[in-house]
Amino acid sequence: MLMHHNIPFIPPACERGEQYSAEEARSREAGDVQIRGGNMELTRRNFLRFGAAGAAVAGVSALAGCSPKAEAPAESTTDSAATGDDWLGSAPELTVDDCTQTVETEVLVVGSALAGSMAAYGALKNGAKVTVIERNCCPHIGGMTISVFNSKMQKDAGLPMYDEVEIANKMYKNCQYRGDMTLYSAWINRSGEIFDQLKEDFIDPYEQYCVPASLEGIFPDPTQEVSEYISTGIAFDKTDILTEFTHKFHQFLEDQGVETHYDTCAEVLIKDDSGRVTGLIATNKDGEKVHYVASKGVVMCTGSFGSNEKMMYRFYPSKYAKWALENNSYWAYMGEDPVSVLECDDGLGHRMLCWAGAEMEDICGWAAWQSTGWRSFPYLMVNTKGKRFMNECTSLLTSSHIIADQPGGVNYLWQIIPSNDFEMPSSFGYTKEAAEEMFKMSEAEHYEADTLEELAEMIDVPAENLVATVERYNEMCNEGHDLDYHKALRYLDAIDDPPYQAWKMQYFFYCTLSGVRCNDKLQVLDAEHEPIPGLYAGGNTVGYRFGSGYESLLHGGSNGLAATHGYIAGESAALGI
The missing domain is CATH 3.50.50.60 (FAD/NAD(P)-binding domain)
Known part of the structure; x- marks a missing residue:
């Protein structure tokens, strides 16, 4: 059996979190999971109420609930000056x-x-x-x-x-x-x-x-x-x-x-x-x-050694290490098995090898993944300042460092989508219908408004920035040439048909991909x-x-x-x- 273009990167089906009304969204700070304010009638112009992981910490908490024994790691206790120089420690004195x-x-x-x-x-x-x-x-x-x-x-x-x-x-x-x-x-x-x-x-x-x-x-x-x-x-x-x-x-x-x-x-x-x-x-x-x-x-x-704070600060830039520790979703693939994920992600094996004389790789790789939002459908994406910051076709597995580098240190962005009949193609090969079925897209956090100014208020980004970003983006879409990030022409869709939607897309660190030096015989x-x-x-x-x-x-x-x-x-x- 030959399967064509329909093998996506599928996260666990337990990414259900808080539900926010539009009024609640207006009253919260960007990235803050504490929601304030009352409810309001949900109309087409208001928040389309579906379950989603709220902000960074809320998303992590929702994922932690997927596994019976999984525990979300505590936020880093190490300040930004941490170096991880003492990551190796000493071997236990056992005989x-x-x-x-x-x-x-x-x-x-x-x-x-x-x-x-x-x-x-x-x-x-x-x-x-x-x-x-x-x-x-x-x-x-x-x-x-x-x-x-x-x-x-x-x-x-x-x-x-x-x-x-x-x-x-x-x-x-x-x-x-x-x-x-x-x-x-x-x-x-x-x-x-x-x-x-x-x-x-x-x-x-x-x-x-x-x-x-x-x-x-x-x-x-x-x-x-x-x-x-x-x-x-x-x-x-x-x-x-x-x-x-x-x-x-x-x-x-x-x-x-x-x-x-x-x-x-x-x-x-x-x-x-x-x-x-x-x-x-x-x-x-x-x-x-x-x-x-x-x-x-x-x-x-x-x-992996992704939950080991000292190793993360030693082998990654400190800013990314801090973000990764706060948004570590290693437990996401444990399913119903009672796996103690923080233990098996602590880098003990790497240290055992180095105690025995092995040499660690100095520049370390990582894997990440994306939760919620229209993954691999490269709509216009903006950060918490309402500004575009990347080519939206960049792989979800490889771009968490870009998200971590955005203002505010949050783990999410917003996809801005017009209401038109443009069929945005996937950059990974599946249809929107298949994505909806597999990812439960309709349950992701998203908002809708008749104007960009209203939408900006709902997602708590500066309205003037969002409007300017969309105007610039529309100009390039209409000219058929993305001068800023050179996204392929087939993905360029002007944001010019209200009502407009904003979909939250979250990024998470998953695991480290690095270790000791081996030869071809391993x-x-x-x-x-x-x-x-x-x-x-x-x-x-x-x-x-x-x-x-x-x-x-x-x-x-x-x-x-x-x-x-x-x-x-x-x-x-x-x-x-």
Whole structure:
């Protein structure tokens, strides 16, 4: 089955927050979630009352409610001068003498998300006895799509088979020449083969939803677009919460003999006298210290450090670090699983690796996402000052730093939309009808008024700025040339048909995409770029995969790299590489 242009980035269906009347909106300060004032009759000119996350904090609170054990992180307690210089800290003073249990295995995988699952699979396929430890009570994976290069399934569906050199070079350039080309090559060289094997072993026998996602042809003229995509995505679910896929994958692994120890938190890696990593010490749910002995190696797949304040200030500009900590939505993909997200996002795995001699990437990437509003429909967007500030076609996954840099430090903008019959195309390929069904657009916070001045009052932006912005925008639309941000002609729609609408669009930080230096076998390297024997990594624990932020060329790119690198890490450990 070939799916055309209808695989969006889908957030959880629990983004319901406060409802405001127009009168209430007039009385609140920009970005303030404390609403004052009374109600008024809701007419066509007034606020179209639908649920939405209110301002930055309200949006975060609404998302936190999606997961039974999820807790929203407290606002940063560190002032703007924070540097995070002491981010690493010291390894806990634990020895095997502190342990009451010993577990012996050949390959120990730390973390049960996508990279960890694939690491266990890679080690299993290469004959190793495998044990997985996970600090939560269940696994979790976010993102419905995994990027795969030239698999048999994609070829059979009639999708293009891409040139290896072309795609490797595009990835390198789109990541600001900061990535490690050998890591891209590992994905290019192995992902298709690994996926075809996984499909035969697990996906088909366990009846998993799986379709190639085509993004071919969504741009009539790709040279006029900000973003570019290639059809490398395989969709594994119809939502961005891969609960069934995740749990079935672990069922498959356990059916094949993999042991999984949940509620078990790794604390410190152990080396022998030669410097080889031989295992680690972990704490189980009863508070007991467990010595895990891994005769062939340890694979660290421990994810993001997005809730670690010191690490965020160390590896990101302070202004963005503060914004990201206040708008961290890492828990958004946990679904109904009782996952303690603030713990699994704390960077402990990165620090364990560095305590063992690894070297962190100095320029770190991040992923973000967008909630509410007409996502990927590039209507005119304005900030809290009523001014335009970006090309509206910029990818939602890559633009949170632009939002964070706007006045007020809020996490939202306003889309200004006229009432006309112009069919605004999506910059990601789906229809407005599909967007309404999937994103529940009508439930997003939006306002309507007969004049721009009235609309400005409703959304609390300076009326003179909004009017001037719209006049300038209309002039360029009518001339068919966006001189300010060079948005493609096919998206230019003058705001000249009242009543006018304003839709709130919120942005959130999701996770970090950076970590320690590894080679193409996913061996962890020390400061001299030499492998640390017995130590491997996968997923968001691996550094040098992205530049300063997520790169959207690959559909499901982060998951694609995580899956392939995780498999190779497990394979390398099993083979003693």
